[in-house]
Amino acid sequence: MTQDMEQFDVAVVGLGVLGSGAAYYAAQKGAKVIAFEQFELGHVRGASHDTSRIVRTSNFAPEYVALAKSAYKDWAELENVTGYNMLTTTGGVVFFAPESPVPASDFTKSLAAQNVPYETLDAQEVKKRWPQFDIPDNVITVYTPDSGIAHANKTVSTLQSLARSHGAVLKDNTPVHRVTPQKSGGVVIETPKGRFQAKKVILATDAWINKLLAPLSVHIPVSVMQEQVTYYKPTNPSAYETDKLPVWIWQGTHCFYGFPSYGEPTIKAGRDYSNNFMSPEERTFVHSPQLLEQLTSFMDGFMPDKERTPLRTVTCQYTITPDRQFIISPLDSAPDIIVGLGAAHAFKFAPAFGRVLAELAVDGRTDEDISKWGIPKVATMNSKL
Template sequence: MSTEVYDCIVIGAGIQGSCTAYHLAKNKQKTLLLEQFLLPHSRGSSHGQTRIIRKAYEEDFYTQMMQESYELWAQLEREAGVQLYRRTGLLVMGPENRKGFSQLKATMEKNKIPVEFLEKKEFNQHIPNVNLTDGNGALVDTTAGVLYADRSLRAVQGLYQTNGGVIKDGEKVIDIKPGDVVTVTTGSGLYRGRSLVITAGPWANKLMTCAGLQLPLKVVKINVCYWEEKIPGTYSVDHQFPCFIQMEPKEGEYDIYGLPSNEYPGLMKVCYHMGSETEPDERDKQKDRGDIDILARYITRCLPGLVPVPAVVESCMYTVTPDHHFILDCHPTYSNIIIGAGFSGHGFKFSPVVGKVLSQLAMGQIPSHDLSPFSIHRFQSNARSSL
């Protein structure tokens, strides 16, 4: 057994764990980043070429965190010397008589986020080849755009290593022993750290069981769909087509979102913001395509320049909390075990600021953002500690 003791061990080298490890290494913390799969891989939630970055949120706390996240993404771009973000704007469409859309408008105005409101009569001049649903309002978050996901993950991991951090991939964690020094056992070895950060995505609950904690996390498989443009370029990033979110039309339904054709020329990414429950190690056995039927109907109605049959379907996983907000907190019993989980399909854009606050918790510092919306205690009746 090695006598080496790390300042911090981070489990899970997706974007949240990699950003956490990067901040720790920049703060001169001796850090080990453990990943169960060989890198790079497409088994979790951080792979794929693109994600939306935006400040358009209904909740103040997300919009305010995104202000700093944009600054940190720009800093990462400078440090890595690689473009990670492309500004396209984000078109948000939603029922004007529903609370969600009006709340989002109010939050953006309150936080002075640059926004353009589109009147129904001028909508098609600004946004061609999109049919605005009757009763929907529309606005554009002008600072929003596309994050290059795979490229971002590689850049952050590279910067972490440049700052002295160690990555060990292909090492599945099989046990965690809490204590003043936490002991982590993998299939290949045993590691010790003064603090531990668990950012294991869909595998978070399996790991937290070792530390006597169960959280109300649901893992769902997402069908990531790409749809062919009838005329190539109609919805392309080079033709200034924006990302979009169609807010849920009625209770019990979920948002639809899209990104302009970019990674696959001639194919636009349009997805349903929910999937079907799965076990993370059995993701590919989940064959439900009900969401694809919903998307095909929406595309036929609202995106007439796309062929309403997906040309490519890929897989991703969301780890979802009951309220769709993150968990960023210390273990209720062991303050040196930190948990970042439940990013609910909208966490990627936050990862530089999430990594910062998780690293602050791991270093015993007061986090630079109010983390009360992300506390474990909000699930007190569901968060079962067996200790």
């Protein structure tokens, strides 16, 4: 290793929720950690800001259910360490319309395989329990009592604070221009504020991943889009409190999702995966009136409330991997560089996701099953291109 650069065990690039988690868990394991964020900490340019995120074990594939179960243990540990309530349990429902591309059986089989309690409800039972919903009789509903809400901003800032408390150095407003593997081992990290060296580097850079992979002759074909959520003021906010309404997901031609009142007398809803494609450089932060109209029209039928009004719409950024699979893996050509991409559905797994990245960097292995989340075969480019 070059002696004129400060040496670290682990460097993390990107301090959204996944990178912040990786920095914390690596530092907790006793590693000397440095982490870089190109913008200010807690910025709004990525996918980890704002208030609420749904947490749930329900998922279409058992490997995601298994990681979610591990994440719940990690969330509980964070609550024990900090004294904060990191999660608010509300229960959760996933509605499967006949046109849903994902059948309800995918969810129930995965939950059953991991011994997670659930119920399958018909429309009448849903309306009896939660009269706020008005769903057709041909909709199948899967209910999981362990679902709920995590506070996005609080989660990120808490992980960063914990990382610092264990000695991690967090550098904000410090873009990383290049990561270069060394023949002797380790990686050199180049920034406008100096060069650093680490035994392992974790790239949690989301939409910016290929800027750092390109010099390594690797490209992961991600799609980036601007998404949005809207906060509505209901006529009677008390009917939408967390003890009266679960978090919900609608699986139909489009996927919509939403929350009960959380921290303010509003309800929040959005469409998942709206195909509003862009690059980080092209992002306007201006919401789409067409998507807002589509969402409001859906909500008017799904959760009728004639006096409900939209208060504000917030944008965020989705980075979608091939088949929307997680990527948690070292690079084949540069194993000291570990990639972590959450495919715009990782917040619910955040503590476990960050812990696994840290385990790979510090221990070289993890007990979690990440066998299906390697670097896509289509990602490796010919070095001559």
